[in-house]
Amino acid sequence: MRALNAPDWLTARPIAHRGLHDAANGVIENTLAAAEAAIAEDFAIECDVQLSRDEEIFVFHDDILDRLTDATGALTGKSAAEIGWARILTPGVAPSDVSALHARIPTLSEFLAVVAGRVPIVCELKSRFDGDWRIGDRVAALAAAYEGPLALKSFDPDLIAYLRLKYPRLGPPARPCPIGIVAEASYDDPYWAFLAPEQKRACETFDHRARSEPDFLSWNVKDLPHRTPFFEKELYGLPIMTWTVRSAMQREAARKWADQIVFEGDGRP
Numbered sequence: 001m002r003a004l005n006a007p008d009w010l011t012a013r014p015i016a017h018r019g020l021h022d023a024a025n026g027v028i029e030n031t032l033a034a035a036e037a038a039i040a041e042d043f044a045i046e047c048d049v050q051l052s053r054d055e056e057i058f059v060f061h062d063d064i065l066d067r068l069t070d071a072t073g074a075l076t077g078k079s080a081a082e083i084g085w086a087r088i089l090t091p092g093v094a095p096s097d098v099s100a101l102h103a104r105i106p107t108l109s110e111f112l113a114v115v116a117g118r119v120p121i122v123c124e125l126k127s128r129f130d131g132d133w134r135i136g137d138r139v140a141a142l143a144a145a146y147e148g149p150l151a152l153k154s155f156d157p158d159l160i161a162y163l164r165l166k167y168p169r170l171g172p173p174a175r176p177c178p179i180g181i182v183a184e185a186s187y188d189d190p191y192w193a194f195l196a197p198e199q200k201r202a203c204e205t206f207d208h209r210a211r212s213e214p215d216f217l218s219w220n221v222k223d224l225p226h227r228t229p230f231f232e233k234e235l236y237g238l239p240i241m242t243w244t245v246r247s248a249m250q251r252e253a254a255r256k257w258a259d260q261i262v263f264e265g266d267g268r269p
Helices: 032-040 080-085 108-115 134-144 157-166 197-205 227-236 248-257
Strands: 015-017 044-051 057-059 121-125 150-154 179-183 217-220 240-245 260-263
Touching: 015 032, 015 240, 032 044, 032 108, 044 108, 044 134, 057 108, 057 134, 108 121, 108 134, 121 134, 134 150, 134 157, 150 157, 157 179, 217 227, 227 240, 240 248, 248 260
Parallel strands: 015 044, 015 260, 044 121, 121 150, 150 179, 179 217, 217 240, 240 260
Antiparallel strands: 044 057
16 A cells, blocks of 8 residues: 655644635635735635646636636636636725736746745645546646645546556655545535536545545535545545535534634634
8 A cells, every 4th residue: 555645734724715715805715815814824725726728727716717707718718818817806896906916817836936835735626527637747747846835636536546647756855745535425416417427426435545545535524424534534544624614513523523624714713
């Protein structure tokens, strides 16, 4: 069995979901401002990354740009230049009051440069479960040059297995990146309609663990307690993160069944 790569920093402090965002006060998720806010409070940062049409890595969660920007359409269908023209919508804040840098969707390279190792980053690689692993190659190249604490995760076990196979020591030589799985108990939500039944079944049963070999598990707090995180911790020693904690009740469930929380809003410790 491969040795687990689970350094203490991985779960040493609460993890701000998409940064420490607060839209009411003009701090939007997955922006450089949200990263800086998390750093100021000494929280780790969770962020999401996607690949543009010309293979630039951007820090953005949604499949489409419509909810958070003045642009429309799928991020993956646009070039880096087109994404660069999009502006983040900041409720209640005049565009002239937002710095040009903070009004843009950041690239992962920019995001890493701003954080600069001051707090850990847990980076989720978005995937359509379609065998397109270019995002893994691009993130691996950036991770190799980043000296700060950085962990990678994805819902897609095949993407994680690909990273394991191609990059046995992903990251800088002195600080290999932990690589984990994001998961939940059921994939019946309409969001997962694009998955084939066998893909849903493999994720639900964790049958992929022999090839994905995760260093940690990030589990849906709504599905705690559950046998998968319990046995992954007890049998394999995996640290358990839980997402997204948004209330005191969820914080209590996390305290009993997980090692650290990915939080936002009222879930803040």
